[in-house]
Amino acid sequence: MMDGEILELLEEIGQSSVARLSPAVYLSGETAQARRGEVLNAIRGTILPRRLEFKAADGGMLAVEVNSSRITDVFRCVSGPLPDFETDARENLTGRLAQLVSDIAIAPGPLELISLRPDSALEADDVGITFSEVEAACGNIVLPDERRMTIVPDATPEPVVETDQQSPSGITDAFYEGSERFALGRFLISDEVKFDGLCSEGQPAHPDENLLARFTKDLLGWQADVSNILSEPQLIVMRPSGGQGVGLAILRDDEDVAAAFHDTRKLGAAVKLWKSLKNAVE
Incomplete structure (x- = not known):
């Protein structure tokens, strides 16, 4: 050099x-x-x-x-x-x-x-x-151009979960309950609305009614955009640029939504929970 x-x-x-x-x-x-x-x-x-x-x-x-x-x-x-x-x-x-x-x-x-x-x-x-x-x-090795989903492994054993297959909200309720072990904060929009951790009332990530309304509207727009491509239920993952900080895992099924804020390194736990829930209802 x-x-x-x-x-x-x-x-x-x-x-x-x-x-x-x-x-x-x-x-x-x-x-x-x-x-x-x-x-x-x-x-x-x-x-x-x-x-x-x-x-x-x-x-x-x-x-x-x-x-x-x-x-x-x-x-x-x-x-x-x-x-x-x-x-x-x-x-x-x-x-x-x-x-x-x-x-x-x-x-x-x-x-x-x-x-x-x-x-x-x-x-x-x-x-x-x-x-x-x-x-x-x-330079002689061609790489794929598509983006790939981020899946972070987690040492926590995959949970065994059960869902009510007759209820549309069953999988979102189960995701909300199952995310307790890794979530910094979580909320549920289903037959009832629940908040926990950083999302509890008075905490930094607590969503008020206006924010929840806009959030739900955005998700309905997302569903309209992908309805011909993706089936429900869906797991939507959001993480900060650089891979460090707090991420957000959102599980939606029809009009029911469960969301969990988590350390980015715990994304694997959210994915494992999602997979176990999805397998339980298939």
């Missing part, structure tokens, strides 16, 4: 650096192409020896050792065998690394990146594969 490139890279790092409370950062590109670019930029920006772990929202992981913008080892990958840096031909090794970078980019986002100390000191002849070589090889 030339001196000018190093200065340019340091300037980019300085401009994009922000204070954070967790060692993890999130690569929140909404397409596989965008996420692959973010993974490559993370590799390019790693000058000192580090172990970079890219974790997808579905639990898939790519863990690589990087030094001076070069990949020197791979410890874990989404699919297939680990590349052998000692025996694989350089061309084959470069292609395999490009495929691994593309595989983690295709996995659902946001990607979580953690930079750790290497497990051991690097050998003097451990030159690895350069960022430029991997980037060029990635």
